[in-house]
Amino acid sequence: MFVRIVKLSFHQENIPAFLENFEQNKDKIRNAPGNRLLELYQDKDNPDLFFTYSYWEHESDLENYRHSELFKEVWAFTKKLFNDKPQAWSVDKLVSLV
Template identity: 85%
Template sequence: MFVRIVKLSFHEENIPAFLENFELNKQKIRNASGNRFLELFQDKNNKCIFFTYSYWETEADLENYRNSELFKEVWSFTKKLFNDKPEAWSVDKLASLE
């Protein structure tokens, strides 16, 4: 399993549209084959910056999602709202403390 972190930066006026679309699609994304976890964060100092954290069983699962109609629909809507290029990282979790 690995973690996918995506940084998204929006024009301030587009934040409500992004949040509404995320709300409509978050369960579908979370239920994608191989997805084990999904979170959305908003930067405390810059409300235009968001991060998604998703846990995936395999890289193939993430690629299958990225090639799905759901991803294409969500991404085509979301990318029109950006004020900066998105960034993404695939990382392995080395430690987790609760």
């Protein structure tokens, strides 16, 4: 399992637009080939800070999504709302206790 973690920081006045856009696109992103999970988190101490976690079968599935029209549209909209450069990590899931 391949996990992508993305840290996003927004201008406070842009958060509603981000959340609305995420709501409109979350099912499409989740149903991208190879995607097994999509989660959105908001920091408890800094409400301008969000994290997305997405689980992918293979790294190539994420790359295919990142070259899709859906990603291009979502990212073009989202990046205009940032107050800081986004950060991303690609990690391999080693252990999960449920």
